[in-house]
Each structure stands twice: as C-alpha cells, then as structure tokens.
Amino acid sequence: MASRTEIRPDQAIPSVTKSITENSILEFESTGILDRENIHNNPELAAKRLGTTYTLASGRMSITFAAECMRKFFGPDVFNHTGTVNLKFLRPVKAGDTITVTGSVNGTEETDAGTKVSVDLFCDNQDGNRTAVGIGTAVIA
Amino acid sequence: MADTELKIFDYEKAEIGEDLGSYEYTLTQEMVDAFRSSVDDPEAPFPTLGVKHDATAFAMVYDDPIGTVNAGNEVEFFNPPIVGKKISVKGRIADKYLRRDKPYIVIEATAVDEDGRLLEKLSTYQLKKPDELGKKWHPEQK
Numbered sequence: 001m002a003s004r005t006e007i008r009p010d011q012a013i014p015s016v017t018k019s020i021t022e023n024s025i026l027e028f029e030s031t032g033i034l035d036r037e038n039i040h041n042n043p044e045l046a047a048k049r050l051g052t053t054y055t056l057a058s059g060r061m062s063i064t065f066a067a068e069c070m071r072k073f074f075g076p077d078v079f080n081h082t083g084t085v086n087l088k089f090l091r092p093v094k095a096g097d098t099i100t101v102t103g104s105v106n107g108t109e110e111t112d113a114g115t116k117v118s119v120d121l122f123c124d125n126q127d128g129n130r131t132a133v134g135i136g137t138a139v140i141a
Numbered sequence: 142m143a144d145t146e147l148k149i150f151d152y153e154k155a156e157i158g159e160d161l162g163s164y165e166y167t168l169t170q171e172m173v174d175a176f177r178s179s180v181d182d183p184e185a186p187f188p189t190l191g192v193k194h195d196a197t198a199f200a201m202v203y204d205d206p207i208g209t210v211n212a213g214n215e216v217e218f219f220n221p222p223i224v225g226k227k228i229s230v231k232g233r234i235a236d237k238y239l240r241r242d243k244p245y246i247v248i249e250a251t252a253v254d255e256d257g258r259l260l261e262k263l264s265t266y267q268l269k270k271p272d273e274l275g276k277k278w279h280p281e282q283k
Binding site for chain 1: 181
C-alpha cells in the first residue's frame with residue numbers, strides 16, 4: 001500500500017491481467033437483478049444492434065479491473081471509501097481477450113479531506129490495442 | 142421492484158434531470174460470489190458494479206428497442222456493500238447531448254444501504270446509436 005510520503009509522480013501502480021471468457025462475461029451479467037437479454041449475453045442481439053459476431057464484455061468489468069489496481073496501490077481502507085474510477089471505452093472486449101490494466105501517478109492535489117492522488121489508467125488487450133483509458137483517484141488523509 | 146409497463150424510449154423526448162425512480166434489492170452471497178468469480182478477484186468489494194445500478198434503473202422505466210453502447214463509466218466508491226443488507230438505488234438521466242452527430246445520454250444512480258450508508262455513485266455515458274460503433278469496429282461488415 002502506498003503511503004503519502006511514498007507517492008511520487010509517474011509512479012506505477014500494480015497492474016492486473018485478466019482473461020475474458022464466455023463464462024466470465026455471463027457470470028458478470030448474472031450478478032444483476034433483472035433477467036434480461038442484452039449485447040453481453042445474447043449473440044443475436046449483439047449482431048442485430050452492433051453487427052458483431054460475438055457478445056461484448058461489459059465495460060464495467062474493465063472498471064472493476066481498474067478498481068482492483070487502485071485498491072492494491074492505495075489499500076482497501078483508503079480506496080474503498082475515497083476512490084473513483086473514470087474510464088472511456090475505446091474498443092470492444094470479448095471472450096478470448098486478455099486485458100491488462102496499468103497505471104501511473106499523474107499528480108496530487110490538496111483538498112479539505114486530504115491529498116487527492118490522480119492516476120492515469122490504461123486497459124490494453126493481448127494485441128496491444130487500447131480498449132479503455134481514464135483516470136482514477138483516491139484521497140490519502 | 143418496478144412492476145409497471147415500460148415506456149418506449151424516445152431520445153428526442155428524454156429530458157435532462159428526468160427521474161428514473163428508485164428500487165430496492167437485497168445483496169446476497171450468491172451475487173457476491175458470482176461477481177468475484179467473474180472478475181477473478183476474491184476480494185472485489187463492489188459487486189454492485191455487476192448489478193449496474195444506473196442501467197437497471199433505466200431498464201425499469203424504459204424499453205429501448207434500438208439499444209445502447211456503454212461509452213464510459215464514472216464511479217465513486219464510498220462504502221462496500223454488506224451481504225444481507227437491503228440496498229436502495231435512485232436513478233436519473235443526468236445529461237443528454239450530441240457529439241459528432243451521435244446521440245448520448247448520461248444516466249446516473251446513487252446507492253445507499255438500509256443503514257443509510259452511502260455505497261456508490263455511478264454514471265454511464267450511453268451512445269444511443271449502437272450500430273455506429275459496430276460500423277467503426279467492423280467496417281467490412283457494413
């Protein structure tokens with residue numbers, strides 16, 4: 001876990017690499033409380049709406065992966081109570097992909113609650129194509 | 142949960158600030174287990190991300206035959222949810238705009254548990270013309 005005195009500009013945060021499978025996509029969808037078909041669990045619907053031959057992994061899976069990196073860097077006591085993740089999705093993620101999330105400290109800002117640390121976040125697939133980009137933050141007291 | 146007839150979503154008629162109502166559910170261990178397994182993180186603290194609070198609020202009000210693509214998410218984490226606790230979610234349409242002639246709406250949801258603990262605020266930038274992205278991803282198919 002990073003402490004306030006240890007955080008420096010461009011410091012890398014822990015990365016995670018995740019294998020996306022049909023099962024993981026469907027399992028993520030099964031967490032929901034509505035039993036409905038969508039572009040994540042119905043290939044015909046994905047084909048009709050997007051013209052794809054595959055279902056897409058929810059972008060929220062990438063949000064969760066990025067949050068894991070942030071949690072490992074700041075520690076759960078900090079990140080789970082002050083953290084944010086903001087991602088823009090650039091490319092589809094599908095079964096068979098391997099997504100690696102990396103990040104580095106972008107800067108710090110003093111706030112009433114403490115030092116707000118900003119982290120640049122990147123999600124890349126196995127081909128080196130960027131699937132999402134964004135920023136995460138957490139506040140260190 | 143809502144048990145009313147869904148309205149057909151019409152982008153032109155959608156209003157910024159439109160209330161998407163509220164709903165409640167109880168977080169179960171099965172939901173937590175499925176979520177953690179799906180993201181291969183046994184300590185993942187926010188299975189609420191898999192519930193998609195904002196999209197669920199939207200889907201309880203609207204039937205959207207055209208569909209949507211998630212262009213981006215913003216999440217603020219305040220407190221991890223607790224298994225067995227009832228979670229209350231309020232949703233709304235926070236914004237609506239055209240970007241490069243493509244229609245977007247921003248939906249957001251705030252979740253608190255039965256003890257009044259603020260859990261999470263979530264926003265999603267939805268592109269309401271998903272076939273446009275399909276063309277971009279697979280130009281050979283169009």
